[in-house]
Amino acid sequence: MTSRRKFLKNAILSSTLMIPGAVKSEANFLSSRKKNFAQKPLFLSTWNHGQAANEKAWEILQNSGSILDAVEEGVKVTEADIRSRSVGLTGFPDRDGHVTLDASIMNSDGNCGSVCFVERIKHPITLARKVMEETPHVMLAGDGAQQFAVSQGMPLEDVELPDDVVREYEEWKETSEYNPAANSENHDTIGMVGIDGDGNLAGSCTTSGLKFKMHGRVGDSPIIGAGLYVDNEVGAATATGMGETIIKVCGSFLIVELMRQGRTPQEACEEAIDRLLQKTPFETDSELQVGFLAIDKNGDHGAYAVQSGFTYAIHHQEGNSIENSDCRYETMVE
Template sequence: MLAPFSSKVSGIGISKNTFNGQRVSQPQVISTWNHGMAANDKAWEILSADGNILDAVEEGVKVTEVDKNVFSVGLNGIPDREGIVTLDASIMKGDGSCGAVAFLRQIKHPITLARMVMEKTPHVLLVGEGARQFAIQEGMQLEEEVLSPNASKAYENWKINAKYKPIINVENHDTIGMIGIDATGEMAGSCTTSGLGYKMHGRVGDSPIIGAGLFVDGEVGAATATGLGEEVIRICGAFLIVELMRQGRTPQEACEEAVKRAIAKSKDLKNTQIGFLAINKEGDFGAFSIQPGFNYAHHHKAKQSLVDSNSWFK
């Protein structure tokens, strides 16, 4: 049953950054879904060696981009309805620097290309053939355009009925988003995905849209999203959460409010899932989702954990 909008819900995502009653010190990193555990391991290698958060969030999600057991990120992902895998990614620093790529083909690490857009061009977003040409220009190798065995099998099964219908909490739209803070207090985030399985060719979700799937402001905090991208875009989800934190909300409260906004706009709640993560500049963090089933990985010097987020529906 849908709770009334006036209700106050406390998520398992901790609103105050504590562990065993003690405040968690920087650095720390948080990422979406269980595949965030391996991504966080790589990010933590960098952070624990006094590396910077931008390198950590790039290198962390690169692990997921090549994970053969993840079907929603990277070239091993489920294809669109034409049988083609297209990729979206974004990266952002606390000073407002950002870069993104969308509708990208044949590139193993779209997150690295997104960082190149940020650091080497006057633009924020490159798409399609232009993004691929830029990758070639920067010396990135084009991968053979062949579906992975698992994706090929799934696609052949899908073609029997060729009906598009997202299934919540199944890896056809489970982006990895990663946000964090390093020992100097700098913040950054990354987001990368192969998008909705069996989407229309050319569809782009929230992941490469700065302010939708990812937003970072070093004076306030950072947020990222996962789930059905169209619903995140409609409310500018990540930007909304950061602005709510700017107004004094905790990360947990901000994630809950963003879910309420998404629910108010949704026309098909039964089949819609969104999960939000947020962290503020003090290192307090929060998480919340529409439906049960969203989890996130958290890593700091005291503990590494996979946490089930609280949700609007129970």
């Protein structure tokens, strides 16, 4: 993490911070519209690790898989990546040394499923889909989720923390200071939203949560409407970052509802960040980071974050690339 940060408020946008839906400058509006042109099919995923996830999702869709298959198989790539420290069984543990996982998935027909506080399951996103398709419920938690996973033929994995994770965890225990931060070093989630050529939408979200969190903590990722929301008539949105702040504004649901009211995906993401900052004010040297991604029914997309550093992956017919999201606050590192 950076030792000291100096935050500069974006001069163009600062005057609109407390005005939901405020009109952007003509230059910014034209720039965002040029950048976020409509495409179908399209996949968006949070952070750099989303690029490999998008690649898999695109492959599934091109080989006659459904949009739901695509968003599931896409994020499974990240769940299985042994280099990941914020998703899957190689993620950072909680403060008691347990790796606990959360995930959610949502289909174009409005069905959804999620799991939270589950241990020893390699692919919680697949378990979330099984909750959606094989049970009358939306969410299963903890031991119950694990029990259901075993009943569905999912093996319990032996969890061995990577050496670098063990080392950092042992260093942290010397002080055991509980001061969770969701920033570029601890971005805690992969969220994916996608649209196929027929305009059908789906989304997925999976995480091992904030490192050294309190045992039992659950963030926004498995909460339908917070970390993920899909409405096939309107669009889809997903979130990453400090989950507590996202839950307080039902961030992904809010974005979809703003699009229903006529906002573009970009405008909806920006207004959601403004709403979040009204409830969680941004202070100098704050480590607060939240990023939103959204797609509308036409394949137009938006991305916005509290502060700079939020990257996302975008895959369409022209390729698969990493983009830097626009943000409410720029950061300068001294």
